[in-house]
Amino acid sequence: MIRTPFPVLTADEAAGLIQDGQTLGFSGFTAAGSAKVIPAALARRATREHAAGRPFRVGVLTGASTGRSLDGALAEAHAISFRMPYQSNSTLRRQINDGEVKFIDTHLSSMQQKLRYGFLGRPIDWAVVEASDVTRGGGIVLTTSVGASNTYLRLADKVLIELNARHPASMLGLHDIFEPQDPPARQEIAIYSPSDRIGSPICVVDPAKIVGVVMTDLADETKDFEPATAVTEQIGWHIADFLVAEMRAGRIPSDFLPLQSGVGNVANSVLAALGEHPDVPSFTMYTEVLQDSVVPLLESGRCRFASTCALALSPDMMKHVVDNIAFFKSRIVLRPQEVTNHPEVVRRLGVVSMNTAIEVDIGGNVNSTHFFGKTLMNGIGGSGDFTRNAYLSIFSCPSTAKGGAISSIVPLAAHMDHNEHSVQVVVTERGVADLRGRDPSERAQLIIENCAHPDYQPQLRDYLRLIKAGGHEPLSLSLGLAMHRQFLRHGDMRNIDWEEFR
């Protein structure tokens, strides 16, 4: 067991200190580095309190999504009143959509400064953070993610640490902890290359705030990734081919640009294609999550360096990284989310952003958060931070969902997270729509002809014909959302009778 100068508590003792109605800032950006045993104990405590007829709910702030012991356990215990800035747990999602949990969907780069500015309207009572090491003076070495932990540790009244012995002392040096000043005295974020370090390897808190340490030895609760499919592989190759063509045309420098890639099987397929494509040079990443697929690219040199907020690796892959930590510490840096996603750095470095859409409309607007405009999926996450400031912003998705009954290309997105002003390239397995330098009617043509599924191209062309002449945007106020309504009425977006929705 690691020795610690602070009181060692059981998880239940730690959870027992937390009061109903308090606000907690947890470590965790994906399951990577999420607090585990304290939230699980807190969920048990909430269940007991509820059984005794007493209210018990807390506000939960994190980096992004978390593992099942955090969002999962707390949601199942009905212990979350308020959630920010992102989540991906099915139970919690249902509670948000049922109105049980208040959720504020937030650009990840702005979470930490919103707290510092006092815009949340509540103090942070507790920081609950997983660490790999703790010094007597209040130095805290984080584990597999940074998220917003550095800010939670600094702002919280009190601190609870999950000291995770699974991580070696040599994790020290993997992190680069930096917190900007607030305006008007703010300086630049002095990152000019993904590998630049600007901060400290440890977080430092007033040791008097550290109320206790809970000893653990648990792996991150990362999910198994959905496997690639023929469709996601095709999307990956379209993107790789597109980027190579841009490089040949001189619009991407020959030493390439840093890449950002989202999470999930589409993102994995894109990275796989970039790794394998013979004409893509070796590259760097300036991104928010590294998945298993990047580790072999780092080892082969295809990826020269990766700046990220989280190592969302499977337990086996994590063990491999830990066993070779000296190699990976020279090729990976973990940063806070306000740095990995910072508009200033993303724009300066010229990041190529590659994110996944739920749906794209023919005007080039992207919905990445709400099914049918109403039902939250996960949240906007970092997609807005990267898309708006990218050198080149790419959104991709399969052209259909639900076995073809839903078209991802629609007349009007039912929720808009990224609009026509920021979305530059749309990719489905059918092909690429390059929207740069195109006006709205040209965009509509390109998206329908290059990206929509053939099952939907005729009715989308009909929609364009049905719109009254005149106007800059291809919009019918009565028919714009008709394909969504058709699905809700008939269970299938295909074969729409536009007249039904006039």
Next chain:
Amino acid sequence: MIRTPFPVLTADEAAGLIQDGQTLGFSGFTAAGSAKVIPAALARRATREHAAGRPFRVGVLTGASTGRSLDGALAEAHAISFRMPYQSNSTLRRQINDGEVKFIDTHLSSMQQKLRYGFLGRPIDWAVVEASDVTRGGGIVLTTSVGASNTYLRLADKVLIELNARHPASMLGLHDIFEPQDPPARQEIAIYSPSDRIGSPICVVDPAKIVGVVMTDLADETKDFEPATAVTEQIGWHIADFLVAEMRAGRIPSDFLPLQSGVGNVANSVLAALGEHPDVPSFTMYTEVLQDSVVPLLESGRCRFASTCALALSPDMMKHVVDNIAFFKSRIVLRPQEVTNHPEVVRRLGVVSMNTAIEVDIGGNVNSTHFFGKTLMNGIGGSGDFTRNAYLSIFSCPSTAKGGAISSIVPLAAHMDHNEHSVQVVVTERGVADLRGRDPSERAQLIIENCAHPDYQPQLRDYLRLIKAGGHEPLSLSLGLAMHRQFLRHGDMRNIDWEEFR
């Protein structure tokens, strides 16, 4: 007459050099500093060519909107094929909405880099730029705006100058010309206070590119501003009171934060209220346009310094500034639009952004470009650059338009330029909706109760009741755009029968 080493041409001779189908980068950010005599001559030439049965249309790039001799004259002559990034001329607007002119509505901060990156897909044949002075070596002192002129001058094959004798030689030193490197070698934009200078007082081009100089002596064609109304004054005071309350609550520092303010009578009323409010401390501005209202604030010391892209002043006010140029050169700097609007600087300085909406929906999404989602008004301009990166982002508008027949507060914005993730505060003459830390259903309540006009509050409350339970966003796919459809059908959004649109 100013002496110049370059060939002196008449405006008609200069216009005679420009060919059908070419792309022109003009000076002008609002009417301030817009090229005048060459575009007017080009319009006459186009009219003659068309009369002779020959095609004659050009691509027109500018800083933002321009004066009547540029967009007005060229549009009346049907001489524009392609327009970017912003406009505000009634004839051109009609041609864009009729599909005659291709218009790409673009974040102003990204215009110059999109050109440098080659994303427009066409070279710039001519830069046509108004100057107050020219050196033998190709040094060009601009006039009352910078816009994107420095980039057009550098990238264009050939250059035409309108040398405007109305501006004194002492304009030298008013401008701060800086053009960032392209990635991956880009450094920071080293502005830490609105008054920091990072560039040169002049643009420099290869003198061999300067084909000719046309002598002029014309004032900027600035429009008379619409006067303040009781409604706009009320909006101004709501915003001033809100900012004072934020300062008292410690969420704005006591030495305040730099302000950005849009253009028009709402913006003027806001600035007037901030200038007059006894509890607003003296402030600085980091904005894209200065109007007449700021000049007395600079003279009284209420505004300590203003960084801007354009001096959009009336001829009398401009004469006053020129007559006291030493005083104003120490209090005003004119920068390129990619610097005034740069995400990096706006976020670093902690700018408070104050922009005008066409409509705001109850989810907190803002339409600032398209009437009824279809008909272009002007364009997004800089509103996205400032809003997304602001410390505090405020949108305001009168609660109704067309004598009350249109509600600016709607269930669903018919076009979305700024979404719920970026819009923090909504203000109408009725009051303030502070959306920070609020989830979608709380936002809907606040916007309806604090901002909507009483004529519309009952039907907006009905809309909320009619939405099927469940879901994170207060959206009905069938009724979301029904108030817009009601207006198109019945000429009034009031007294809607929701059943008519089911």
